[in-house]
Amino acid sequence: MANIPSALRLIDEFAGSPTPGKWPHIDKTALIADMRDRVQNPEHVNQQKSPLCGPCAAIFELLRREPGRYVSLVRQLFEKGAFRGRTRLIQASGDLMTGPAGFNMSSADWILAATMRDAENLTDFTAESIQLEGISVPRDMAEWTSELLECDRIIFEPTVVWGQVSAIRDAQSVVNGGGVAMLLIIADLLDGEASIQPYPDHWIAFDSSLQVNERIQFDCYTWGTIRHVDISLNDFEDDMYGVVIGRRDLLGKRVAVESNKDGRMEVFHVGMDDSLNHEWQISPNANWSGKERMQGKCKDLVACRNADGRMELFYVGPDDGICHNWQTSPGAGWKGEERLPGKAKCLVVGENKDGRLEMFYVGTDDGIYHDWQTAPGAGWRGEERLPGKAKRLVVGQN
Helix, strand or coil: CCCHHHHHHHHHHHHCCCCCCCCCCCCHHHHHHHHHHHHHCHHHCCCCCCCCHHHHHHHHHHHHHCHHHHHHHHHHHHHHCEEECCCCEEECCHHHHHCCCCCCCCHHHHHHHHHHHHHHCCCCCCCCCCHHHHCCCHHHHHHHHHHCCCCCEEEEEECCCCCHHHHHHHHHHHHHCCCEEEEEECHHHHHCCCCCCCCCCEEEEEEEEEEECCEEEEEEEECCEEEEEEEEHHHHHHHEEEEEEEECCCCCCEEEEEECCCCCEEEEEECCCCEEEEEEECCCCCCECCCEEEEEECCEEEEEECCCCCEEEEEECCCCEEEEEEECCCCCCECCCEEEEEECCEEEEEECCCCCEEEEEECCCCEEEEEEECCCCCCECCCEEEEEECCCCCCCCC
16 A cells, blocks of 8 residues: 555645746646646556557556655656656757647646656657657657666566467566556457457556456556456457566665554665665555655665654665664654764664663764754754764663
8 A cells, every 4th residue: 555645745745836937838737737636546646649659658667566655756847847866867859848839738647757758768859759659669668667667677578479368467466566567559459359450559557456368357446546457368468468577676775673652563674776665554454555665765774663653764874974863653654864963883772761762883983972852852962972982883771
């Protein structure tokens, strides 16, 4: 379950930002309204009359998994004309930014989907572009599955000749496991019809409810809605051309685990790109939300709980600075990254008898330092050195 309240708070922050937009024909008030709707209803993303089915399928998957990241990307685009993907900066061309939204698309859908398409084209993609300039091929879908959805294992299973049923079963398995699957089809498949067209023309996102017998049935995202498909096996094989699959592995350099006050576990991990990520149980002992990126980057981290039940995360930033972030109330959203005095190679946190947290860390000079809350859940006293030098630390309580 995505963290929708957190994403809505990010939209509120964006709404209050005085930074002017780079898109003169995009009204910020309308953009904000579109974003609120999409965060709460990911299936409302709609290509309308455009050829942007591929980007819209990827945006749908981003919204239902990481709505906070979606808000961040759209805000970056509006204010800076570019957004940071997983490995590269994705830039909108000047012609795209200075032109109007195209194909009767909403503001939020247009600036993100059109920028994705524009960044992969040899020529600029704008509202005046012809349909051919908006076509997405499997390579494009794989790129967006990596850059937007941050999947770790991405493959394209072509089914031009055979393997259609096997491919859609793979799609269901991957989606059930927290991944994504986007199908390349002839659009007639959505109406349960065979097509005499000799080439595919549409991308959809597999959702759920696969049944395979003499007919193929499943739910998918397409054209602003979740649609149920019911088609004969023979017609399905004629209309299905392949699937792009992306899996998200929990790969990381460091992992920390803590329990929320209500019993839900939450795991924090440092990604292979030093990103700070977390995911949490939807309810105690239940399934997991899926990975969501937090503010900041780090090299080492530790999670703990304040006396009032609010979790607090401490970590070493890429410049060796000490940072922390905490829940605004037990089980709620996060305040945002703040710096503490000092620099560190590694750190640990313990709890005093009276409930005050105390942090110990190895400085960049190998000295041992500590800092502590002045009262349970309150502010911090400031860095103080302890005798000796160390490489690693462990803290315990008598």
